[in-house]
Amino acid sequence: MNMARNKTILYALILAFTFISPFLFPDFGTQLATLWLMIIVALTWDMTGGQMGYNSLGNIFFYGTGMYVAALIAIGMVYDVGDYTNAAGGGIYKFTDLQYFGGLALGVLGAGLFCSITAVIIGYLTFGLRGPYFAIGTLGVAIAAGELVSNWDWVGGGQGIALPVYPGDLDTGKIFFYFLFAAVGVSVFLFAKWLYGTRFGAAINAIRDDEEKADAMGIHTLRYKLYTWAMAAFFVGMAGGISAFQLIHFEPLESAYQTINLGIFMVVCVLLGGKGTLWGPVIGAILFHVFKEVTWNYLLGWQWVALGALIVVTVVYFQDGVMGWLVHKRPEWFGIKVEEKTAEQAE
């Protein structure tokens, strides 16, 4: 079995599928876009979580902040932000095509950069926390942001912000956003794939396995932690920015800083698929998304309970996820050598 060649074929197939799927399934345009969003947040969560050992419950902070920053940049380039948010969508604020797309491009990029910088700042303060304290601390940051923003009138307060609609017909719009998300998604995947093979990648795994040992061996743990989180935040911020334009209207607590929705979904996706692996978050995102779409329609009213139950069951019974199970069953596929204990050796 030529693993390397099969792998390339597999990748090519997936890439091809990525390109054609919105045309194959035109009715599922939005769902496919959301699937890519899940993949993005799952992969980025795993960067600091499964790979580096810092399980953040607050990565959604970057999603929400990205949303707001992108929107503010796009609006702010053309109009006065305060006036715009005061009108709450009931005004005469029109955007030309150039303003829309230009705003979107700059907004999304700006969102990514801004979130990277904030990640460094927040990380500097919170990376001294370990384990559960880090999780709770980051959760606190996300909740605090949501609460504070909903009290801030300049950015729309509790009403949120309403962005202009996609200039063009609805279906093209869906495909447009699909490709935006897919582009970011593929970028994250390729980036992660590369990163995990470098010395840097090995170092963050060392931080996960034994940070004190890593410290004692002279690894710049704080610096590497900040870099990693900044890189993850960059992609999440961009995803948030794209979401802002896709959703058109978003609110601080429900859409942006949704700590109990997307905020926790990203963690479940990774657990389902397998922490600390490259494909785990992707597989988990796909599984989770399908599960969610199915149950949402059939369990009306009880879908949140089902979700909570899924979290509990996954955490308790499927800790290692799909990839973990695979590694256990077929270690050779992953280059892991297990020593056979022969009679002579066991003396």
Next chain:
Amino acid sequence: MDQILGNIGLLFEFPVVNLKIVLDGIMIGALFALAAYGLALVWGVMNVKNLAQGDFVIAGGYVSWYLVQHGFPALLGVPVAFVVMWGIGWVIYKLVISRVIERDLFTSLLATFGLAIMMAQILNLLFGSDTQSVDLDYDVLYFFDGFIDVPIAKLIGVLMASALAAGVIIFMKSSRMGQAIRATAQDARAARVMGIDTEKVYAFTFSLNSAICGAAGAIIVMVWVIQPFYGISYSIRAFVIVTAAGLGNLPGVIAAGLGIGALEQYGAHIFGIGYQQAIAVLLLLLVLLIRLIQQRRNRQVLK
């Protein structure tokens, strides 16, 4: 901004307002301290950081509220909530918690977070998302020319909370099970070697915690309001208190609980009621930061 300055100004113009704020804060803070005590108990004994703590509280509140809707006297709701939540806590322990005790800390945190979501949503489905409370129709005491109003209901609430706390503390000090719990908290393996059934101790402790939360919730529904999604902020407050006071520091927990209550009321007064949630969370971040700086001086980190 002007409004904030005006609010601060009020504190100086009418010093008695300070007293009202502090009193209000202390009365609700006592309940925070109860929830924090339970959290510290479970944390110390089983090393499980229960993010669903606040949801247990709210659930207890709903138990009491539900009974009152069906004609029960309100005060009876407290012991009933205690018992009902004890049972629910026991079931949750057996189904979920017992399987995550031996695992790493993130697992237990995430499991309880999942529980918190489930509980909040179930309560929402059962009782709707309006805020609820139980009106006790008791008198209100007035002091200082009517500036300060202390509803007798709130006083009764604080008294009940204190009685519960006292009861639990006496239990922990003098009963066999209390001793067993403390032994297990110190060293579970040694306790097992000594013949203590740690499984029973864990189940008991978790159920006790659930019951304490339930009772606290039943009291809260009398003196304040409950709503299915308020749970997370109670959980956060409990965490702040335990982090600030440290495990096993009972007077610290009480002081921190009362302190948070007062600080939150001040914050609500100065910045407006919409900021109340934000203040609870900001306090959490502040406490974590302070702890971090303290540990840095010791060349350590916050585990």
Next chain:
Amino acid sequence: MTAIIEVKDVSKRFGGVVANQAVSLSVNTGTITGLIGPNGSGKTTLFNSIVGYHPIDSGSIKFEGEEISTFPVQKIARRGLLRTFQQTRIYGAMNGVENMLISLPHRKMNIWDALKTFTREDYERADHLLEFVGLYEKRMLKSGDLSFGQQKLLEFAMALMNEPTCLLLDEPTAGINPTLINGLIDRLKRANTEFGITLFVIEHNMRVIMNMAETIYCLAHGELLAEGTPDEIQNDQRVIDAYLGAH
């Protein structure tokens, strides 16, 4: 002979227990120095103070002339002062080669170096050092599955991989099969002479330390009892008394 580590009047207490009392010693560059003493004499505490595990109550610790007593562990490690652990810490989930690769001196890399993949030189150096400690055949196995003695050797190899200037070894021969100890002594000496690493070693095995060290310090009850060459120490009555407990 310059002193690479200078400890002056260091005291450390834990609550009511005085672990180190006004201890002064120095480790000369390029040498192997030993630290001995009966159990509870404060050897590991002194080590921990030097590498930054806990703050000291008073005194000064200098490494290469720089005061390090207030630095955290990573800062000290990045200056080139490393330690091995008594309980042997390695990255159990990874195999031997990965453990070695992670131990590349990151302090000597800037971010662009770190973002490169491991080079052929990296792998060769890892293999070379694994061979040096005799773990070459086991290098692809999960390191958590290795025996205690093998893990100790791996930890030693990882320390060497990190190109330290000075290495603090906490009981390097503890738990090692007596027949392998000679090999270990040999490798420690070679690490010192071939790689030029200064070694500061805590040891209980007298044969080992007398064989290796040029200077030996003896602690008892938290205080410095005696210092000198192996011969001097072996014949020092106070040291003999301390170990045998004669009063």
